[in-house]
Amino acid sequence: MKTRVIILFFSVVVLSALLISACKKNDVAAENFGPYNPTYLSFNIPNGWPVPATNIFADNPLTEQGFQLGKKLFYDGRLSKDGNFPCASCHQQFAAFATYDHDFSHGFDNAFTTRNAPALFNLAWMDKLHWDGGINHIEVQPLAPITAPNEMAETIENVLNKLNADTAYPAMFYAAFGSGGITSQRMLKALAQFMGTIVSNNSKYDKVKRGEASFTYSEQNGYTVFKAKCETCHKEPLFTDNSFRNNGLAVNPYLNDYGRMRITNDKNDSLKFKVPSLRNVMLTFPYMHDGRIYSIGQVIDHYRSGIITTQPTLDPLLINRIAISNAEKNDLIYFLNTLTDQQMTSDPRFSAN
Secondary structure (H helix, E strand, O other): OHHHHHHHHHHHHHHHHHHHHHHHHHHHHHHHHOOOOOOEOOOOOOOOOOOOOOOOOOOOOOEHHHHHHHHHHHOOHHHOOOOOOOHHHHOEHHHOOEOOOOOOOEOHHHOEOOOOOOOOOOHHHOOOEOOOOOEOOOOOOOHHHHHOOOOOOOOHHHHHHHHHHOOOHHHHHHHHHOOOOOOHHHHHHHHHHHHHOOOOOOOHHHHHHOOOOOOOHHHHHHHHHHHHHOOOOOOOOOOOOOOEEEOOOOOOOOOOOOEOHHHHOOHHHOOEEEOOOOOOOOOOOOEOOOOOEOOHHHHHHHHHHHOOOOOOOEOHHHOOOOOOOHHHHHHHHHHHHOOOOHHHHHOHHHOOO
8 A cells, every 4th residue: 555655656756746847848949039029910802702611710810920931931841751842842832832834742751742733812701622522621731741652751740840940940830830849730820820821812813893994895895705604613703612522524544533433432523523614723733633634725725526425423514515616715715814912922922931
């Protein structure tokens, strides 16, 4: 009995010492880094835009310090196994945070991704991420590429060890979140603050809508074609309805990718992929989930004559394909050019430096 009391007493003493030590470490952190005084930011919804279905910052208050930490992490190659593949290697700002001119992105050990990298903007309006909607929250999205062996090929434990070894990160994590150190949850929240605030809403189209510019004759004609033949799936102002649809592409025999069915195990979801936004579409080529189409003109041709109409899950809107004349095609391309947001793609706030 006496032995048990001694052991219990010893355990209490050790636990108390650990708690005191932890508190002292936090006190030291506060002493070294100064008072925790974050600068809170507002997430502004552009005029005329819908309120996002989910507030991605509800449990992750947006601050300048959190944003800057997320930005540093986004461009840091140490989140990958060999240091060569930061998030920004697949999501390049000048390409609207997609991968420029590549069907698949390069990954660790000369591997490639198996889907075309989606553009990262207006994520606050997306409740399902990736081509198949397999990720349902922006805060967990980075886990997939960080740990995928053909992408960044790292473990979260190793990433945290590398961040802790860096002299800059402890102070940045403290400034963003206060005492408590570097954790995976805080890393993911910081990345969400950076990515979630990338908003594309300053293209020529937006300026026309705000009365700051006017469409040319061809652009206006193209807008008319768009509203008549494209807007059902690519709804303004986001230019996507965030749905999953089969647009009549043949199955890629090298990938055998059946899209959302991989997530739901529902045969009715076979060959359904997320409808991408047409914003910045002239910068995000090649197109489709596997990057098989390299020009916007060829995309339009697919909808005019390339749709496989015998697929059981083909979207009903495409059963007769889409009738677009050559003149309409040219005008539509003129309009799609007005969706390029050069401010977002060159904004130093989102750049590495």
